[in-house]
Amino acid sequence: MKTSAQKQFSKNPDQYRDEPLFSAGKDLEAMVNSVSLKGDEALLDVGTGAGHTALAFSPLVKHCTGIDITEEMVKTAALFAKEKNARHVRFLQGNAEKLDFDDASFDIVTCRFAAHHFSDVRRAMTEIARVLKPGGSFILVDHYAPEDKALDQFINRLNQMRDPSHVREYALAEWNSLFEENGLDYIEKQKWNIPIEYENWIRRGAVPEERKSKMIAHLAEASRACRDEFEIVHGENGHPLSFKLKGILISGRKR
Template sequence: MGDAENLPFEEASFDLVTCRFAAHHFPDLKKAVGEIARVLKPGGIFLLVDHYAPEETELDVFVNQLNRLRDPSHVRESSLSEWQDLLTQHGLFYREIMKWDLPIQFQSWVERSGTPYEVREKLVQMLKTASLLCQASFRITFAEDGNPRSFCLKAVLLHGVK
C-alpha cells in the first residue's frame, strides 16, 4: 500500500493499474500519473473511472467549487483535455471508453460526507443561484420546497496503454 504519488513498486511491475473515483483527491495528479506509467509494463493498461470537469471554464469552476466545499479533501476534477495531456506526457495512449452523467441525490450526498449544516446551507445556495448553463449541464433539480433534490456529475472511463 502507498500513496499514488509514490507507489512502492518496481518499474514495469504491472499489466494493469486501476483507479476508481479517487484521482480528484490526489494532491499531485501529474506525479501520480507518472508513477502509474512507471509501474506499468510495456503494453500495460491503465483504467480510470472518475468525475471530470467540463471544458467550459464556468462549468469547471462551478463543479470544482461545489465538490471542494462539500469535501475539503477534493483537489480537482480535471477536464478530459487535461487527462489526455497527462497521459500522453507520460507515454500512455489515451482513449475515452465511456462518458455518462452520474446522478447525485443531494441529501444523501451531504449526509455521506458528514457535511456540517452551515456548509450544507452554502451548497444549497450555490445550487439555487447556479447559472442557467450550470443548471442545464449538471441537471440540477429542486424539490417543491425549493431545495436541491439532485444534480449530476460528469463521469468517464478512460483507457491508457503504455
C-alpha cells in the same frame, strides 16, 4: 499528520463500501470489459477505497493489489474481501504519488473515483506509468469537468465545499495531456451521467452544518447553463434534490 483525504475517508468507510454508486456501478463491468485478460496479469488498484475495483478484477487475473492512503479504508477493504471469500487480492496502505513498487511491476493499473483527491495528479500519473509494464494498460474512471471555464469552476467549487479532500475534477483535455506526457495512449471508452441524490451525497460526505447552507446557496445561484449541464433539480421549497456529475472511462496503453 493526516492528509485531507485521510481525514475525510476515515469518518465513515462502511458507507463507501455499501454505497451503490461504488459497489454496483455499471462502470465496474465496463472497466473489466475494457481490457483483454488472459488470467496471468498482476493488477494494481490505486485509491482502492473499499476495494470494489480490485474485487471485480480479482477472479479474472493472477493477483490484485489495492492501495489506499487511508488506513481505515484499507481495513474495510480487507474485511470486505474476507467476507466475499475473495482470493488473489491484498490491500495495503500507500500513496498514489509515491508508489512502493518496482518499475514495470504491473500489467494493469486501475483508478476509480479517486484521482480527483490526488494532491499532485501529475506526480501520481508519473508513478502509475513507472510501475506499469510496457504494453500494459491504465484504466481510469472518474467524474470530469466540462471544458467551459464557468461550468468547470461551478462543479469543482461544489465538490470542494462538500469535501475538502477534493482537489480537482479535471477536464478531458487535461487528462489527454497527462496520458500523453506519460507515454500512454488516450482512449475515451465511455461517458455517462452520474445521478447524485443530494441528501445521500451530503450524508455520505459527513458535511458539517456550516457548509450545508453554503452548498444550498451555491446550487440556488447556479446559472441556467449550470442547471442544464448538471441537471440540477430543486424541490418546491427550493431545497436541492438531485444533480448529475459527468463520468468518464479512459483507457491508456503504455507505449
